[in-house]
Amino acid sequence: MAFLRSAVRRMVSAVRSPPAPICRTSTRSYSSEPTREKGVPYEKTLKQQDQASTGPSKPLPRSADVVVIGGGSLGCQTIYHLAKMGVTNVVLLERDRLTAGTTWHTAGLLWQLRPSDVEVELLAHTRNVISKDLEEETGLHTGWIQNGGLFIASNKQRLDEYKRLMSLGKVYGIESHVLSPAETKDLYPLMNVDDLYGTLYVPKDGTMDPAGTCTTLTRAASARGATVIENCRVTGIQVRTDDLGVKRVKAVETPHGTIETPCVVNCAGVWATKLGEMAGVKVPLVAMHHAYVVTERIEGIKNMPNVRDHDASVYLRLQGDALSVGGYEHNPIFWDEVSDKFAFSLFDLDWDVFMQHIDGAINRVPVLEQTGIKSTVCGPESFTADHKPLMGEAPEVRGFFLGCGFNSAGMMLGGGCGRELAHWIIHGRPEKDMYGYDIRRFHNSLTDNQRWIRERSHESYSNFGFIQALSPR
Numbered sequence: 103m104a105f106l107r108s109a110v111r112r113m114v115s116a117v118r119s120p121p122a123p124i125c126r127t128s129t130r131s132y133s134s135e136p137t138r139e140k141g142v143p144y145e146k147t148l149k150q151q152d153q154a155s156t157g158p159s160k161p162l163p164r165s166a167d168v169v170v171i172g173g174g175s176l177g178c179q180t181i182y183h184l185a186k187m188g189v190t191n192v193v194l195l196e197r198d199r200l201t202a203g204t205t206w207h208t209a210g211l212l213w214q215l216r217p218s219d220v221e222v223e224l225l226a227h228t229r230n231v232i233s234k235d236l237e238e239e240t241g242l243h244t245g246w247i248q249n250g251g252l253f254i255a256s257n258k259q260r261l262d263e264y265k266r267l268m269s270l271g272k273v274y275g276i277e278s279h280v281l282s283p284a285e286t287k288d289l290y291p292l293m294n295v296d297d298l299y300g301t302l303y304v305p306k307d308g309t310m311d312p313a314g315t316c317t318t319l320t321r322a323a324s325a326r327g328a329t330v331i332e333n334c335r336v337t338g339i340q341v342r343t344d345d346l347g348v349k350r351v352k353a354v355e356t357p358h359g360t361i362e363t364p365c366v367v368n369c370a371g372v373w374a375t376k377l378g379e380m381a382g383v384k385v386p387l388v389a390m391h392h393a394y395v396v397t398e399r400i401e402g403i404k405n406m407p408n409v410r411d412h413d414a415s416v417y418l419r420l421q422g423d424a425l426s427v428g429g430y431e432h433n434p435i436f437w438d439e440v441s442d443k444f445a446f447s448l449f450d451l452d453w454d455v456f457m458q459h460i461d462g463a464i465n466r467v468p469v470l471e472q473t474g475i476k477s478t479v480c481g482p483e484s485f486t487a488d489h490k491p492l493m494g495e496a497p498e499v500r501g502f503f504l505g506c507g508f509n510s511a512g513m514m515l516g517g518g519c520g521r522e523l524a525h526w527i528i529h530g531r532p533e534k535d536m537y538g539y540d541i542r543r544f545h546n547s548l549t550d551n552q553r554w555i556r557e558r559s560h561e562s563y564s565n566f567g568f569i570q571a572l573s574p575r
Protein backbone atom coordinates (compact mmCIF):
# COMPACT_ATOMS: atom_id res chain seq x y z
CA MET A 103 0.00 0.00 0.00
CA ALA A 104 1.20 3.51 -0.78
CA PHE A 105 1.49 5.72 2.30
CA LEU A 106 0.53 9.36 2.08
CA ARG A 107 3.96 10.95 2.01
CA SER A 108 5.78 8.21 0.11
CA ALA A 109 2.89 7.79 -2.29
CA VAL A 110 2.96 11.47 -3.07
CA ARG A 111 6.74 11.44 -3.57
CA ARG A 112 6.47 8.44 -5.87
CA MET A 113 3.72 10.06 -7.86
CA VAL A 114 5.56 13.34 -8.20
CA SER A 115 8.72 11.65 -9.43
CA ALA A 116 6.61 9.54 -11.76
CA VAL A 117 5.18 12.74 -13.19
CA ARG A 118 8.62 13.94 -14.14
CA SER A 119 9.43 10.78 -16.15
CA PRO A 120 7.29 9.28 -17.50
CA PRO A 121 3.88 10.80 -16.69
CA ALA A 122 1.69 8.74 -14.39
CA PRO A 123 -1.99 8.53 -15.26
CA ILE A 124 -3.42 10.34 -12.21
CA CYS A 125 -0.99 13.24 -12.09
CA ARG A 126 -0.24 14.60 -15.54
CA THR A 127 0.89 18.09 -14.62
CA SER A 128 1.64 19.31 -18.09
CA THR A 129 -1.66 18.76 -19.83
CA ARG A 130 -4.06 20.02 -17.14
CA SER A 131 -6.55 17.68 -18.72
CA TYR A 132 -9.86 16.61 -17.26
CA SER A 133 -11.75 13.42 -17.52
CA SER A 134 -15.32 13.20 -18.67
CA GLU A 135 -15.64 9.75 -17.17
CA PRO A 136 -18.35 9.10 -14.57
CA THR A 137 -17.84 9.31 -10.82
CA ARG A 138 -16.46 5.92 -10.04
CA GLU A 139 -13.53 6.20 -12.47
CA LYS A 140 -11.53 8.15 -9.89
CA GLY A 141 -12.83 6.29 -6.90
CA VAL A 142 -14.86 9.24 -5.68
CA PRO A 143 -16.46 8.67 -2.27
CA TYR A 144 -20.05 9.25 -3.34
CA GLU A 145 -21.06 6.02 -4.98
CA LYS A 146 -24.65 7.01 -5.52
CA THR A 147 -25.63 9.36 -8.27
CA LEU A 148 -29.11 10.81 -8.26
CA LYS A 149 -30.26 8.71 -11.17
CA GLN A 150 -28.40 5.72 -12.50
CA GLN A 151 -30.06 5.79 -15.90
CA ASP A 152 -28.22 7.69 -18.62
CA GLN A 153 -30.70 10.32 -19.72
CA ALA A 154 -28.32 12.24 -21.95
CA SER A 155 -29.95 11.02 -25.12
CA THR A 156 -33.53 10.98 -23.87
CA GLY A 157 -34.22 14.71 -23.72
CA PRO A 158 -35.65 16.74 -20.86
CA SER A 159 -36.99 14.87 -17.87
CA LYS A 160 -40.32 16.75 -18.10
CA PRO A 161 -42.16 18.82 -20.70
CA LEU A 162 -41.32 22.52 -20.57
CA PRO A 163 -44.06 24.95 -19.52
CA ARG A 164 -44.73 27.91 -21.85
CA SER A 165 -44.20 30.43 -19.04
CA ALA A 166 -43.01 30.71 -15.45
CA ASP A 167 -42.78 33.43 -12.81
CA VAL A 168 -39.13 32.52 -12.19
CA VAL A 169 -36.64 30.26 -14.03
CA VAL A 170 -33.69 29.06 -11.94
CA ILE A 171 -30.73 27.91 -14.06
CA GLY A 172 -28.50 25.20 -12.56
CA GLY A 173 -29.29 22.22 -10.36
CA GLY A 174 -26.43 22.46 -7.87
CA SER A 175 -26.49 23.54 -4.25
CA LEU A 176 -27.56 27.10 -5.04
CA GLY A 177 -30.20 26.31 -7.64
CA CYS A 178 -31.84 23.66 -5.46
CA GLN A 179 -31.79 25.85 -2.36
CA THR A 180 -33.21 28.81 -4.29
CA ILE A 181 -36.12 26.91 -5.84
CA TYR A 182 -36.89 25.33 -2.46
CA HIS A 183 -37.03 28.70 -0.72
CA LEU A 184 -39.02 30.34 -3.53
CA ALA A 185 -41.60 27.57 -3.32
CA LYS A 186 -41.68 27.78 0.45
CA MET A 187 -42.32 31.53 0.24
CA GLY A 188 -45.26 30.92 -2.07
CA VAL A 189 -43.75 31.30 -5.56
CA THR A 190 -44.76 27.97 -7.01
CA ASN A 191 -44.90 28.77 -10.74
CA VAL A 192 -41.13 28.34 -10.81
CA VAL A 193 -38.93 26.09 -12.96
CA LEU A 194 -35.38 24.82 -12.41
CA LEU A 195 -33.47 23.90 -15.57
CA GLU A 196 -30.39 21.68 -15.29
CA ARG A 197 -28.41 20.85 -18.43
CA ASP A 198 -27.41 17.39 -17.08
CA ARG A 199 -28.59 15.84 -13.83
CA LEU A 200 -28.84 17.53 -10.43
CA THR A 201 -25.43 18.18 -8.81
CA ALA A 202 -23.51 17.45 -12.07
CA GLY A 203 -21.33 20.58 -11.88
CA THR A 204 -19.34 21.19 -8.69
CA THR A 205 -21.83 20.12 -6.05
CA TRP A 206 -21.60 16.33 -6.49
CA HIS A 207 -17.97 16.19 -5.35
CA THR A 208 -18.04 18.79 -2.58
CA ALA A 209 -16.40 17.99 0.75
CA GLY A 210 -19.63 19.25 2.35
CA LEU A 211 -18.07 20.77 5.47
CA LEU A 212 -20.30 23.08 7.46
CA TRP A 213 -18.70 25.29 10.10
CA GLN A 214 -21.14 27.47 12.01
CA LEU A 215 -18.71 30.17 13.12
CA ARG A 216 -17.39 32.86 10.80
CA PRO A 217 -16.18 36.35 11.70
CA SER A 218 -19.34 38.06 10.44
CA ASP A 219 -22.76 38.14 12.08
CA VAL A 220 -24.58 37.93 8.75
CA GLU A 221 -22.58 34.86 7.72
CA VAL A 222 -23.22 33.19 11.06
CA GLU A 223 -26.95 33.69 10.40
CA LEU A 224 -26.69 32.36 6.83
CA LEU A 225 -24.81 29.26 8.01
CA ALA A 226 -27.28 28.68 10.83
CA HIS A 227 -30.14 28.71 8.36
CA THR A 228 -28.45 26.15 6.08
CA ARG A 229 -27.89 23.93 9.08
CA ASN A 230 -31.55 24.21 10.15
CA VAL A 231 -32.77 23.39 6.66
CA ILE A 232 -30.62 20.30 6.15
CA SER A 233 -30.71 18.93 9.69
CA LYS A 234 -34.35 19.63 10.57
CA ASP A 235 -36.72 21.41 8.17
CA LEU A 236 -36.28 19.11 5.17
CA GLU A 237 -36.62 15.99 7.25
CA GLU A 238 -39.81 17.29 8.85
CA GLU A 239 -41.26 18.26 5.47
CA THR A 240 -40.33 15.20 3.43
CA GLY A 241 -39.61 12.44 5.94
CA LEU A 242 -36.26 12.01 4.17
CA HIS A 243 -32.83 12.26 5.76
CA THR A 244 -30.52 14.60 3.83
CA GLY A 245 -27.39 12.72 4.86
CA TRP A 246 -26.33 15.36 7.40
CA ILE A 247 -23.73 14.07 9.88
CA GLN A 248 -23.16 16.07 13.05
CA ASN A 249 -19.60 15.04 13.87
CA GLY A 250 -18.46 18.45 15.17
CA GLY A 251 -15.74 20.84 14.08
CA LEU A 252 -12.36 21.70 15.54
CA PHE A 253 -10.40 24.89 14.68
CA ILE A 254 -6.67 24.66 15.39
CA ALA A 255 -4.73 27.54 16.97
CA SER A 256 -0.94 27.32 16.87
CA ASN A 257 -0.41 30.75 18.43
CA LYS A 258 -2.03 33.17 20.86
CA GLN A 259 -3.26 35.53 18.16
CA ARG A 260 -5.19 32.73 16.49
CA LEU A 261 -6.70 31.53 19.75
CA ASP A 262 -7.74 35.09 20.63
CA GLU A 263 -9.55 35.24 17.30
CA TYR A 264 -11.31 31.97 18.06
CA LYS A 265 -12.37 33.34 21.44
CA ARG A 266 -13.98 36.26 19.62
CA LEU A 267 -15.75 33.78 17.35
CA MET A 268 -16.96 31.96 20.44
CA SER A 269 -18.42 35.21 21.84
CA LEU A 270 -20.14 35.97 18.53
CA GLY A 271 -21.53 32.43 18.46
CA LYS A 272 -22.96 32.81 21.96
CA VAL A 273 -25.21 35.63 20.71
CA TYR A 274 -26.70 33.16 18.25
CA GLY A 275 -26.86 30.22 20.65
CA ILE A 276 -24.03 28.31 18.96
CA GLU A 277 -22.32 26.04 21.43
CA SER A 278 -18.52 26.14 21.32
CA HIS A 279 -15.65 25.42 23.71
CA VAL A 280 -12.05 26.58 23.86
CA LEU A 281 -9.95 23.49 24.62
CA SER A 282 -6.41 23.21 25.97
CA PRO A 283 -3.95 20.95 24.11
CA ALA A 284 -4.56 18.19 26.69
CA GLU A 285 -8.34 18.46 26.33
CA THR A 286 -7.94 18.39 22.56
CA LYS A 287 -5.91 15.20 22.84
CA ASP A 288 -8.68 13.62 24.93
CA LEU A 289 -11.21 14.51 22.25
CA TYR A 290 -9.04 13.57 19.25
CA PRO A 291 -6.43 11.03 20.39
CA LEU A 292 -4.79 10.77 16.95
CA MET A 293 -3.95 14.47 16.90
CA ASN A 294 -0.47 15.87 17.52
CA VAL A 295 -0.98 18.61 20.12
CA ASP A 296 2.69 19.34 20.91
CA ASP A 297 2.70 22.57 18.88
CA LEU A 298 -0.87 23.61 19.76
CA TYR A 299 -1.82 26.73 21.64
CA GLY A 300 -5.42 25.58 21.91
CA THR A 301 -8.48 24.73 19.82
CA LEU A 302 -12.06 25.83 19.35
CA TYR A 303 -14.50 22.91 19.41
CA VAL A 304 -17.99 23.35 17.94
CA PRO A 305 -19.91 20.12 18.66
CA LYS A 306 -22.84 20.84 16.33
CA ASP A 307 -20.79 21.50 13.18
CA GLY A 308 -20.86 18.69 10.66
CA THR A 309 -20.86 17.37 7.13
CA MET A 310 -23.45 17.72 4.37
CA ASP A 311 -24.22 15.13 1.73
CA PRO A 312 -24.60 16.79 -1.69
CA ALA A 313 -26.79 14.20 -3.40
CA GLY A 314 -29.06 13.73 -0.38
CA THR A 315 -29.37 17.47 0.16
CA CYS A 316 -30.25 18.32 -3.44
CA THR A 317 -32.68 15.43 -3.88
CA THR A 318 -34.53 16.36 -0.70
CA LEU A 319 -34.60 20.07 -1.55
CA THR A 320 -36.10 19.43 -4.99
CA ARG A 321 -38.59 16.88 -3.62
CA ALA A 322 -39.80 19.44 -1.10
CA ALA A 323 -39.97 22.18 -3.76
CA SER A 324 -41.84 19.90 -6.20
CA ALA A 325 -44.33 18.97 -3.49
CA ARG A 326 -45.19 22.68 -3.28
CA GLY A 327 -45.69 22.96 -7.04
CA ALA A 328 -42.23 23.84 -8.40
CA THR A 329 -40.99 22.08 -11.55
CA VAL A 330 -37.49 20.59 -11.81
CA ILE A 331 -36.34 19.69 -15.32
CA GLU A 332 -33.08 17.84 -15.91
CA ASN A 333 -31.30 17.27 -19.22
CA CYS A 334 -32.36 20.68 -20.43
CA ARG A 335 -29.58 23.09 -21.30
CA VAL A 336 -30.24 26.81 -21.44
CA THR A 337 -28.93 28.12 -24.76
CA GLY A 338 -30.15 31.70 -24.76
CA ILE A 339 -31.80 34.42 -22.68
CA GLN A 340 -34.08 36.89 -24.42
CA VAL A 341 -33.98 40.47 -23.18
CA ARG A 342 -36.44 43.22 -24.15
CA THR A 343 -36.22 46.98 -23.73
CA ASP A 344 -39.33 48.51 -22.13
CA ASP A 345 -40.95 51.87 -22.95
CA LEU A 346 -38.60 53.65 -20.53
CA GLY A 347 -35.52 52.12 -22.16
CA VAL A 348 -34.92 49.64 -19.31
CA LYS A 349 -33.65 46.18 -20.26
CA ARG A 350 -35.69 43.33 -18.82
CA VAL A 351 -35.59 39.54 -18.98
CA LYS A 352 -38.18 38.21 -21.46
CA ALA A 353 -37.62 34.47 -21.95
CA VAL A 354 -35.25 31.55 -21.56
CA GLU A 355 -34.36 29.48 -24.63
CA THR A 356 -33.52 25.80 -24.68
CA PRO A 357 -33.24 23.27 -27.55
CA HIS A 358 -36.56 21.89 -26.33
CA GLY A 359 -38.56 25.10 -26.25
CA THR A 360 -38.72 28.63 -24.87
CA ILE A 361 -40.10 29.64 -21.46
CA GLU A 362 -41.50 33.17 -21.17
CA THR A 363 -40.46 34.68 -17.84
CA PRO A 364 -39.73 38.07 -16.26
CA CYS A 365 -37.15 36.60 -13.90
CA VAL A 366 -34.07 34.37 -14.26
CA VAL A 367 -31.72 33.24 -11.47
CA ASN A 368 -28.21 32.38 -12.63
CA CYS A 369 -27.06 29.53 -10.34
CA ALA A 370 -24.78 27.99 -12.96
CA GLY A 371 -21.59 27.77 -10.87
CA VAL A 372 -18.42 28.13 -12.97
CA TRP A 373 -20.66 28.33 -16.05
CA ALA A 374 -22.41 31.44 -14.69
CA THR A 375 -20.21 33.75 -16.77
CA LYS A 376 -21.50 32.10 -19.95
CA LEU A 377 -25.11 32.41 -18.83
CA GLY A 378 -24.47 36.08 -18.04
CA GLU A 379 -23.08 36.66 -21.54
CA MET A 380 -26.35 35.34 -23.01
CA ALA A 381 -28.15 38.31 -21.42
CA GLY A 382 -25.36 40.89 -21.67
CA VAL A 383 -24.58 40.65 -17.94
CA LYS A 384 -21.03 40.59 -16.56
CA VAL A 385 -20.37 37.88 -13.98
CA PRO A 386 -16.95 38.59 -12.46
CA LEU A 387 -15.74 35.16 -11.32
CA VAL A 388 -12.94 32.81 -12.30
CA ALA A 389 -12.89 29.02 -12.31
CA MET A 390 -10.08 27.24 -10.47
CA HIS A 391 -9.15 23.68 -9.61
CA HIS A 392 -9.91 22.81 -6.00
CA ALA A 393 -9.01 19.43 -4.54
CA TYR A 394 -8.85 16.95 -1.71
CA VAL A 395 -7.55 13.40 -1.39
CA VAL A 396 -9.37 10.57 0.39
CA THR A 397 -7.26 8.26 2.55
CA GLU A 398 -7.53 4.57 3.23
CA ARG A 399 -9.11 3.42 6.49
CA ILE A 400 -7.58 4.90 9.67
CA GLU A 401 -7.95 2.93 12.90
CA GLY A 402 -9.46 5.15 15.59
CA ILE A 403 -10.61 8.01 13.34
CA LYS A 404 -14.33 7.14 13.29
CA ASN A 405 -16.64 9.80 14.81
CA MET A 406 -13.85 12.39 15.08
CA PRO A 407 -14.75 16.03 14.34
CA ASN A 408 -13.72 17.77 11.11
CA VAL A 409 -10.55 19.80 11.52
CA ARG A 410 -9.58 23.19 10.08
CA ASP A 411 -5.98 24.31 10.58
CA HIS A 412 -5.93 27.88 9.28
CA ASP A 413 -2.21 28.44 9.80
CA ALA A 414 -1.34 25.34 7.79
CA SER A 415 -4.21 26.13 5.35
CA VAL A 416 -5.48 22.53 5.44
CA TYR A 417 -8.68 20.78 6.45
CA LEU A 418 -9.29 17.18 7.49
CA ARG A 419 -12.81 15.98 6.89
CA LEU A 420 -14.13 12.79 8.41
CA GLN A 421 -15.06 10.33 5.67
CA GLY A 422 -16.52 7.33 7.50
CA ASP A 423 -13.46 5.60 8.91
CA ALA A 424 -11.04 7.61 6.75
CA LEU A 425 -10.15 11.27 6.16
CA SER A 426 -10.38 13.65 3.24
CA VAL A 427 -7.43 16.03 3.21
CA GLY A 428 -7.67 19.33 1.34
CA GLY A 429 -6.54 22.93 1.44
CA TYR A 430 -5.93 26.23 -0.31
CA GLU A 431 -2.76 26.50 -2.37
CA HIS A 432 -0.54 29.50 -2.99
CA ASN A 433 -0.38 28.60 -6.69
CA PRO A 434 -3.87 27.40 -7.66
CA ILE A 435 -4.60 26.29 -11.22
CA PHE A 436 -7.06 28.34 -13.26
CA TRP A 437 -9.54 26.66 -15.57
CA ASP A 438 -9.51 29.06 -18.48
CA GLU A 439 -11.52 27.12 -21.04
CA VAL A 440 -14.64 26.21 -19.07
CA SER A 441 -16.16 23.31 -20.99
CA ASP A 442 -19.91 22.84 -21.51
CA LYS A 443 -19.41 19.09 -21.67
CA PHE A 444 -18.00 18.81 -18.15
CA ALA A 445 -20.58 16.92 -16.06
CA PHE A 446 -19.90 14.57 -13.13
CA SER A 447 -16.26 15.02 -14.11
CA LEU A 448 -12.97 15.66 -12.36
CA PHE A 449 -9.53 16.96 -13.25
CA ASP A 450 -6.36 14.99 -12.80
CA LEU A 451 -4.80 16.12 -9.54
CA ASP A 452 -1.59 18.10 -9.94
CA TRP A 453 0.56 16.65 -7.15
CA ASP A 454 3.20 19.37 -7.55
CA VAL A 455 0.54 21.86 -6.47
CA PHE A 456 -1.20 19.66 -3.89
CA MET A 457 2.03 18.58 -2.15
CA GLN A 458 2.11 21.77 -0.04
CA HIS A 459 -0.74 20.40 2.12
CA ILE A 460 0.93 17.12 3.01
CA ASP A 461 3.34 18.33 5.70
CA GLY A 462 0.65 20.33 7.49
CA ALA A 463 -1.77 17.40 7.43
CA ILE A 464 0.82 14.89 8.65
CA ASN A 465 2.00 17.26 11.36
CA ARG A 466 -1.56 17.51 12.69
CA VAL A 467 -2.49 13.82 12.44
CA PRO A 468 0.82 11.89 12.25
CA VAL A 469 -0.79 8.53 11.43
CA LEU A 470 -1.47 10.00 7.98
CA GLU A 471 2.19 9.43 7.12
CA GLN A 472 1.50 5.69 7.22
CA THR A 473 -1.87 5.90 5.49
CA GLY A 474 -2.61 5.14 1.86
CA ILE A 475 -4.53 7.33 -0.55
CA LYS A 476 -7.73 5.80 -1.88
CA SER A 477 -8.74 8.48 -4.38
CA THR A 478 -8.24 12.04 -5.50
CA VAL A 479 -11.03 14.58 -6.02
CA CYS A 480 -10.09 17.67 -8.01
CA GLY A 481 -12.95 19.69 -9.45
CA PRO A 482 -13.83 23.16 -10.67
CA GLU A 483 -15.02 25.86 -8.29
CA SER A 484 -15.66 29.55 -8.84
CA PHE A 485 -13.76 32.26 -7.00
CA THR A 486 -14.25 36.01 -6.85
CA ALA A 487 -11.99 38.99 -6.32
CA ASP A 488 -12.95 39.53 -2.66
CA HIS A 489 -13.79 35.94 -1.75
CA LYS A 490 -17.49 36.76 -1.43
CA PRO A 491 -20.35 35.38 -3.55
CA LEU A 492 -22.14 37.28 -6.32
CA MET A 493 -25.82 37.77 -5.54
CA GLY A 494 -28.75 40.00 -6.31
CA GLU A 495 -30.17 41.63 -9.43
CA ALA A 496 -27.65 42.50 -12.14
CA PRO A 497 -27.48 46.24 -12.79
CA GLU A 498 -27.50 45.68 -16.56
CA VAL A 499 -30.79 43.75 -16.88
CA ARG A 500 -33.87 43.86 -14.63
CA GLY A 501 -35.05 40.43 -13.61
CA PHE A 502 -31.62 38.81 -14.05
CA PHE A 503 -30.49 37.58 -10.63
CA LEU A 504 -27.14 36.08 -9.65
CA GLY A 505 -26.54 33.24 -7.18
CA CYS A 506 -23.00 32.22 -7.98
CA GLY A 507 -19.28 32.71 -7.17
CA PHE A 508 -19.30 30.78 -3.90
CA ASN A 509 -15.56 30.49 -3.21
CA SER A 510 -15.64 26.94 -1.90
CA ALA A 511 -18.46 27.61 0.56
CA GLY A 512 -21.53 27.05 -1.61
CA MET A 513 -22.77 24.04 0.33
CA MET A 514 -22.63 25.64 3.75
CA LEU A 515 -23.86 29.05 2.57
CA GLY A 516 -26.43 27.56 0.18
CA GLY A 517 -29.43 27.51 2.53
CA GLY A 518 -28.94 31.00 3.91
CA CYS A 519 -28.19 32.46 0.48
CA GLY A 520 -31.05 30.56 -1.19
CA ARG A 521 -33.45 32.11 1.28
CA GLU A 522 -32.01 35.61 0.79
CA LEU A 523 -32.22 35.26 -3.01
CA ALA A 524 -35.85 34.18 -2.80
CA HIS A 525 -36.64 37.14 -0.56
CA TRP A 526 -34.74 39.47 -2.92
CA ILE A 527 -36.75 38.25 -5.93
CA ILE A 528 -40.11 38.46 -4.18
CA HIS A 529 -39.64 41.71 -2.22
CA GLY A 530 -37.01 43.52 -4.30
CA ARG A 531 -34.43 43.34 -1.51
CA PRO A 532 -32.89 40.71 0.76
CA GLU A 533 -33.98 40.35 4.36
CA LYS A 534 -30.44 40.63 5.77
CA ASP A 535 -27.70 43.15 5.06
CA MET A 536 -26.25 41.41 2.01
CA TYR A 537 -24.20 44.34 0.73
CA GLY A 538 -20.99 42.29 0.97
CA TYR A 539 -22.47 39.75 -1.48
CA ASP A 540 -24.40 42.16 -3.73
CA ILE A 541 -23.16 42.21 -7.34
CA ARG A 542 -23.53 46.01 -7.29
CA ARG A 543 -20.47 46.30 -4.99
CA PHE A 544 -18.33 45.94 -8.12
CA HIS A 545 -17.96 49.05 -10.21
CA ASN A 546 -18.35 48.62 -13.96
CA SER A 547 -14.70 49.37 -14.64
CA LEU A 548 -13.71 46.51 -12.32
CA THR A 549 -16.01 43.93 -13.89
CA ASP A 550 -14.55 44.90 -17.27
CA ASN A 551 -11.02 44.20 -16.07
CA GLN A 552 -10.54 40.44 -16.40
CA ARG A 553 -6.92 40.65 -15.25
CA TRP A 554 -7.88 42.44 -12.04
CA ILE A 555 -10.56 39.82 -11.28
CA ARG A 556 -8.09 37.01 -11.91
CA GLU A 557 -5.29 38.47 -9.80
CA ARG A 558 -7.50 39.40 -6.85
CA SER A 559 -9.26 36.01 -6.95
CA HIS A 560 -5.91 34.26 -6.90
CA GLU A 561 -4.78 36.37 -3.96
CA SER A 562 -7.92 35.80 -1.91
CA TYR A 563 -7.88 32.03 -2.62
CA SER A 564 -4.25 31.74 -1.50
CA ASN A 565 -4.86 33.77 1.64
CA PHE A 566 -8.04 31.94 2.52
CA GLY A 567 -6.58 30.39 5.64
CA PHE A 568 -5.81 33.80 7.03
CA ILE A 569 -8.84 35.64 5.72
CA GLN A 570 -11.19 33.06 7.19
CA ALA A 571 -10.28 33.69 10.77
CA LEU A 572 -8.42 36.97 11.04
CA SER A 573 -10.26 39.32 8.76
CA PRO A 574 -13.05 41.32 10.35
CA ARG A 575 -15.19 40.84 7.20
Ligand SMILES: Cc1cc2nc3c(=O)[nH]c(=O)nc-3n(C[C@H](O)[C@H](O)[C@H](O)COP(=O)(O)OP(=O)(O)OC[C@H]3O[C@@H](n4cnc5c(N)ncnc54)[C@H](O)[C@@H]3O)c2cc1C
Nearest residue numbers: 172174175176197203204205208209211336371512513514
Ligand atom coordinates in the same frame (compact mmCIF):
# COMPACT_ATOMS: atom_id res chain seq x y z
C1 LIG B 1 -12.98 19.92 -3.93
C2 LIG B 1 -14.07 20.83 -3.40
C3 LIG B 1 -14.39 20.81 -2.06
C4 LIG B 1 -15.38 21.65 -1.56
N1 LIG B 1 -15.70 21.60 -0.24
C5 LIG B 1 -16.68 22.39 0.25
C6 LIG B 1 -17.06 22.30 1.62
O1 LIG B 1 -16.49 21.54 2.39
N2 LIG B 1 -18.10 23.08 2.06
C7 LIG B 1 -18.75 23.97 1.22
O2 LIG B 1 -19.65 24.66 1.67
N3 LIG B 1 -18.39 24.07 -0.08
C8 LIG B 1 -17.38 23.30 -0.58
N4 LIG B 1 -17.03 23.39 -1.90
C9 LIG B 1 -17.71 24.37 -2.72
C10 LIG B 1 -19.13 23.93 -3.09
O3 LIG B 1 -19.14 22.57 -3.44
C11 LIG B 1 -19.61 24.81 -4.23
O4 LIG B 1 -19.51 26.17 -3.84
C12 LIG B 1 -21.05 24.52 -4.59
O5 LIG B 1 -21.24 23.15 -4.82
C13 LIG B 1 -21.40 25.32 -5.83
O6 LIG B 1 -22.74 25.07 -6.11
P1 LIG B 1 -23.43 25.84 -7.32
O7 LIG B 1 -24.85 25.44 -7.29
O8 LIG B 1 -23.09 27.29 -7.24
O9 LIG B 1 -22.66 25.29 -8.63
P2 LIG B 1 -22.73 23.88 -9.34
O10 LIG B 1 -22.84 22.76 -8.39
O11 LIG B 1 -21.60 23.81 -10.30
O12 LIG B 1 -24.10 23.93 -10.12
C14 LIG B 1 -24.24 24.63 -11.34
C15 LIG B 1 -25.12 23.80 -12.24
O13 LIG B 1 -25.45 24.55 -13.41
C16 LIG B 1 -25.57 23.66 -14.48
N5 LIG B 1 -25.48 24.40 -15.73
C17 LIG B 1 -24.38 24.99 -16.27
N6 LIG B 1 -24.68 25.56 -17.44
C18 LIG B 1 -26.00 25.34 -17.65
C19 LIG B 1 -26.89 25.67 -18.72
N7 LIG B 1 -26.47 26.34 -19.81
N8 LIG B 1 -28.18 25.28 -18.62
C20 LIG B 1 -28.62 24.58 -17.53
N9 LIG B 1 -27.81 24.23 -16.51
C21 LIG B 1 -26.52 24.61 -16.57
C22 LIG B 1 -24.41 22.69 -14.24
O14 LIG B 1 -24.60 21.46 -14.93
C23 LIG B 1 -24.42 22.54 -12.74
O15 LIG B 1 -25.14 21.40 -12.30
C24 LIG B 1 -16.05 22.54 -2.43
C25 LIG B 1 -15.74 22.58 -3.79
C26 LIG B 1 -14.75 21.72 -4.28
C27 LIG B 1 -14.42 21.76 -5.74
